[in-house]
Amino acid sequence: MALPTDAKPLRADAERTVRAILEAAEKVLSANPAATMEQIAEAAGVARTTVHRRFASRDALLAALAAWATRQFHEAVEAARPDTAPPAVALYQVTANVLRVKIGWGFAMGALPTDAPEVARVHADVLASCARLFARARAAGLLAPDVDPDWARRVYYALIHEAATEAPDSDAAVDALATRVVDTLLRGIGTPARA
Incomplete structure (x- = not known):
C-alpha cells in the first residue's frame, strides 16, 4: 500500500472532515480491525457517502491513516527539538511526544506499510535525529x-514500545510513562553495586 504524497491541500472544513474520519477510523479499527466503512462513517458522524467521497476504497482509507500517523510520528520527534534543546529535555520530550502518537494512533502505527517510501524516509529521518540526540x-x-549508542537506542525504542502498550488514560499518565522510560534508560532498574 503506497502512501499518498501528492494530494492537493484541502479547504479547512474538508480538512476537519478528513481528520474526523481518520480519528474515527483509528478508534473503530483499533476495536475491530474488520470494521466496515459504514461503521467508520457512523463513528465520524458523517454519511457513508462522505467517507467514500474522501477515500475511494478501504485501502485508500488505510493508506491515508498510515500517512497521517507517519506525519504525526515525524512531527512528534521534531517538536521536541532533538538537535537544539538540552539533551535531557529533548530526550524526555521526544519520549512523551512519541508515546502520545503511539498510544493515540496505535492501529495506524501498527499498520504502517514498511515498504512505502514515505514511511522509510520518515523512519530514516527519525533514526538520524535520535542518533544525533544520543550522541x-x-x-x-x-x-x-x-x-x-546503537544498543542504547534499541533499548530505548523497546522501552517506548512496551510503555505504549499500557494505554494510559490522561496526559499526566503519559508524562509519568515518559519519565519512567527515560529514568529506566538513564538509571536502569537494578540496585547500585555496593563497594
Whole structure:
C-alpha cells in the first residue's frame, strides 16, 4: 500500500472532515480491525457517502491513516527539538511526544506499510535525529562514555514500545510513562553495586 504524497491541500472544513474520519477510523479499527466503512462513517458522524467521497476504497482509507500517523510520528520527534534543546529535555520530550502518537494512533502505527517510501524516509529521518540526540546525550554525560549508542537506542525504542502498550488514560499518565522510560534508560532498574 503506497502512501499518498501528492494530494492537493484541502479547504479547512474538508480538512476537519478528513481528520474526523481518520480519528474515527483509528478508534473503530483499533476495536475491530474488520470494521466496515459504514461503521467508520457512523463513528465520524458523517454519511457513508462522505467517507467514500474522501477515500475511494478501504485501502485508500488505510493508506491515508498510515500517512497521517507517519506525519504525526515525524512531527512528534521534531517538536521536541532533538538537535537544539538540552539533551535531557529533548530526550524526555521526544519520549512523551512519541508515546502520545503511539498510544493515540496505535492501529495506524501498527499498520504502517514498511515498504512505502514515505514511511522509510520518515523512519530514516527519525533514526538520524535520535542518533544525533544520543550522541549529544553521551557528550553531556547523560550516557556513560563507553555505552554503545546503537544498543542504547534499541533499548530505548523497546522501552517506548512496551510503555505504549499500557494505554494510559490522561496526559499526566503519559508524562509519568515518559519519565519512567527515560529514568529506566538513564538509571536502569537494578540496585547500585555496593563497594
